[in-house]
Amino acid sequence: MPPDIPLQPFPWIDCVIIIALVALNGVFAMSELAIVSSRKPRLEAMARAGRRGARRALDLAADPGKFLSTVQIGITLIGILAGAYSGASLGGPVGERLARLGVPARIAGEAGFGLVIVLTTYVSLIIGELVPKQFALRSPEPIAAIVAAPMHWLSRVTAPLVWLLDRSSALIFRLFRIRRESETHVTAEELHLIVAEASNAGVIEESERAIISGVVRLADRPVREVMTPRTEIEWIDATADPAAIAERLRAMPHSRMPVAEGSVDAIFGVVQARDIVAALLAGEATDVRALARPAPIVPDQMDAMNALETLREAAVPMALVHDEYGHFEGVVTPADLLAAIGGVFASDREEGTDPPFVEREDGSWLISGSAAADMMADRLALPLPEDRDYATCAGFALSVLKHLPTVGESFVEDGWRFEIVDMDGRKIDKMLASRAGD
Secondary structure (H helix, E strand, O other), X not given: OOOOOOOOOOOHHHHHHHHHHHHHHHHHHHHHHHHHHOXXXXXXXXXXXXXXXXXXXXXXXXXXXXXXXXXXXXXXXHHHHHHHHHHHHXXXXXXXXHHHOOOOHHHXXXXXXXXXHHHHHHHHHHHHHHHHHHHHHHOHHHHHHHHHHHXXXXXXXXXXXXXXXXXXXXXXXXXXXXXXXXXXXXXXXXXXXXXXXXXXXXXXXXXXXXHHHHHHHHHHOEHHXXXXXXXXXXXXXXXXXXXXXXXXHHOOOOOEEEEEOOOHHHEEEEEEHHHHHHHHHOOOOOOHHHHOEOOOEEEOOOEHHHHHHHHHHOOOOOEEEEOOOOOEEEEEOHHHHHHHHHOOOHHHOOOOOOOOEEEOOOOOEEEEOOOEHHHHHHHHOOOOOOOOOOOEHHHHHHHHHOOOXXXXXXXXXXXXXXXXXXXXXXXXXXXXXXXXXO
């Protein structure tokens, strides 16, 4: 363009209009991500608190096909309009200024048009997509409550076109034999990760995280993983002579003890310390057969939470655990369930015994073979198979080794090196776990 020809005034108003269109596109993008990523429980809580728009946001999220069609209509139309308008209104003025800067006149117009499209696309990506979506991810529920009403009315205005798009997308899904609706649920593993993230962020204390994780684990554990095994049960032999029974009652370590006929496999009831005291105060003979109360029998594969219900309804809070062949495996009490959640209490451990897990200064762990395998997995971040047929750390070692180990034998599993440091006869008593690379 010759330098003596004056330039046309630059259309700043058109720039403002284009930026407004891009910002409107950002509102649609932010609305889409906010409603899709909002957590339903939080929206329901906001709705119960009377927050305007929360209930409507729930309605939009419940029908994502129609909502996404509405948003896509707005984004597509705004994108087309912004691109066409920017090229038509700004291409010429920008081309004139490029010509003044020395760009050949024959390509100045096309160069100006291309430059406008590039800049418009860049601004659209920043203001119309990235920044609004980051806002939506930071506070999805409040933003969803704000934009729900405009999105609802827009879907009403564009209802015929929304219906067409929604039906078309549904047809594509049917052609590929895919369900559009997915069942959203939180798995136990995801819940563990959420709790761990909350603990790392300082939202909950480490002790609270351990309790929550213990409750989640308890719901997935069979009774055989939380029971007191038969080899560790304190019991009273009803066939013993009165002096031996009296001595056993005097040294009774628990408030309740099973009563059996000569063998721990022949338990027929449970005697309670308070019943013995009541009989003594009344001047009656302490006949353990007469004082024994019946205990419920539960299968070893029963869920621990179902066992809790059984204990609530039982005459005495102790259940006898049997396997599928009818063999006695152990007993389960409320104390066992509480220990599975919060860990074993020092008062419940035999005097002189060590805690089941001891972390050493070098980061290694001294682990009791009788400790629960899933508690070991929680401390070491060690994945265990869901279909495992063992309940203890000793069972974990045997499942890997496939034979009875000797002291000093070791194996590596998922980045941890496990060494057998003590055997109690044929039972693995202690293991040492350390990082495989250490």
